[in-house]
Amino acid sequence: xxxxxxxxxxxxxxxxxxxxxRWREVVARTAxxxxxxxxxxxxxxxxxLEVPQTVAVANGTDALILALRALGVGPGDEVLxxxxxxxxxxEAVVLAGGTPVLCDVEEATCxxxxxxxxxxxxxxxxxxxxxxxxxxxxxxxxxxxxAARHGLxxxxxxxxxxxxxxxxxxxxGLGELAAWSFYPTKNLGCYGDGGAVSGRDPDLVARVAxxxxxGQTGRYHHTLVGANSRLDSxxxxxxxxxxxxxxxxxxxxxxxxARYQERLAGVGDLRWPTERPGDEPVFHQxxxxxxxxxxxxxxxxxxxxxCAVHYPAPLHQQPALAGLVPPDLDLPVATRAAAxxxxxxxxxxxxxxxxxxxxxxxxxxxxxxx
Ligand SMILES: Cc1ncc(COP(=O)(O)O)c(C=O)c1O
Numbered sequence: 001x002x003x004x005x006x007x008x009x010x011x012x013x014x015x016x017x018x019x020x021x022r023w024r025e026v027v028a029r030t031a032x033x034x035x036x037x038x039x040x041x042x043x044x045x046x047x048x049l050e051v052p053q054t055v056a057v058a059n060g061t062d063a064l065i066l067a068l069r070a071l072g073v074g075p076g077d078e079v080l081x082x083x084x085x086x087x088x089x090x091e092a093v094v095l096a097g098g099t100p101v102l103c104d105v106e107e108a109t110c111x112x113x114x115x116x117x118x119x120x121x122x123x124x125x126x127x128x129x130x131x132x133x134x135x136x137x138x139x140x141x142x143x144x145x146x147a148a149r150h151g152l153x154x155x156x157x158x159x160x161x162x163x164x165x166x167x168x169x170x171x172x173g174l175g176e177l178a179a180w181s182f183y184p185t186k187n188l189g190c191y192g193d194g195g196a197v198s199g200r201d202p203d204l205v206a207r208v209a210x211x212x213x214x215g216q217t218g219r220y221h222h223t224l225v226g227a228n229s230r231l232d233s234x235x236x237x238x239x240x241x242x243x244x245x246x247x248x249x250x251x252x253x254x255x256x257x258a259r260y261q262e263r264l265a266g267v268g269d270l271r272w273p274t275e276r277p278g279d280e281p282v283f284h285q286x287x288x289x290x291x292x293x294x295x296x297x298x299x300x301x302x303x304x305x306x307c308a309v310h311y312p313a314p315l316h317q318q319p320a321l322a323g324l325v326p327p328d329l330d331l332p333v334a335t336r337a338a339a340x341x342x343x344x345x346x347x348x349x350x351x352x353x354x355x356x357x358x359x360x361x362x363x364x365x366x367x368x369x370x
Contacts, residue, residue, distance in 0.1 A: 005306025010349035015241035022237035035233035051173040054198040055209040056231035060181020063195035064092030067177040070207040073098040081129040082112040084334040104331040114142035127153040132161035135284035160284035162188040190235040249348035253283040263359035268366030289340040
């Protein structure tokens with residue numbers, strides 16, 4: 001039995017009839033950009049996140065850039081962020097005109113380490129860009145306290161954490177602003193690119209919206225130089241269909257993750273990220289760690305089991321950042337994570353048999369090595 005890392009056709013089948021109706025309406029109405037479907041989604045996403053307002057944008061990278069611009073990031077402003085995340089997190093800081101300051105991550109979660117972040121604060125530091133990596137909330141208690149002590153803002157990169165809760169509160173309403181990606185593979189994904197920004201302060205979210213639509217306050221009246229970053233109605237329709245299923249989907253992901261963990265307990269040298277009591281991760285990825293990662297990856301691929309490495313290199317080793325990172329920067333935890341992490345098949349519609357087959361193949365691999 002082959003096991004796909006992700007099968008979007010199964011998700012599509014569940015929304016096909018609703019989506020067909022919505023898309024016909026969009027086409028009949030011809031409001032293709034920022035139409036009623038987009039407004040419906042922005043309101044529904046705000047209700048879901050328990051925040052007053054959200055603004056839909058073109059993709060998650062733009063969501064980050066626009067959030068940083070709305071907070072006034074500019075030349076000389078230093079932003080602390082984890083060195084183990086998707087490249088877009090750091091790219092956004094650079095494109096917004098700021099200076100990224102890469103920090104090491106926690107061994108247990110691969111999220112930004114508050115002590116490492118504290119050690120890199122300077123008089124030029126303006127904010128913290130935390131990432132809820134793999135759908136697991138970062139330590140907002142520690143990072144929030146650090147931000148408060150130094151007068152910094154916090155932006156959440158929530159691109160992998162749709163629906164997660166930190167100590168009972170939805171992520172996306174913790175810091176000043178949060179950026180979302182609706183890339184098709186996300187827990188809440190559309191059928192192309194899409195993104196959003198959420199926040200607790202409606203004026204700040206409105207400022208993001210202004211940046212996202214050419215800084216336009218009235219027709220052909222521009223109060224700042226913004227961007228064209230808008231969600232289209234066809235994508236919003238997909239999100240409206242899929243948002244209704246998100247809590248249910250995340251519960252299924254949690255069940256699959258628990259099954260993996262139970263079946264793989266004590267197998268080889270496998271290690272799992274740990275949860276803080278009171279947090280609810282949403283398992284965008286089920287990421288295991290092993291010193292034999294590359295050999296296990298090859299074994300699973302040969303066995304027809306989809307798996308992937310997110311991410312094979314920490315950001316401070318990316319060639320694009322060579323001029324921005326001190327050459328002697330040593331981030332041992334992020335570097336080790338990049339060498340050890342392996343992400344297993346995970347999506348809501350995955351079956352118990354598929355989880356079991358994956359676990360069996362992993363157990364086989366370690367049995368052969370002993
Ligand atoms: C952590 C993180 N940040 C930012 C992004 C960027 O989102 P997008 O691909 O929608 O631009 C992604 C998505 O790939 C991500 O995983």
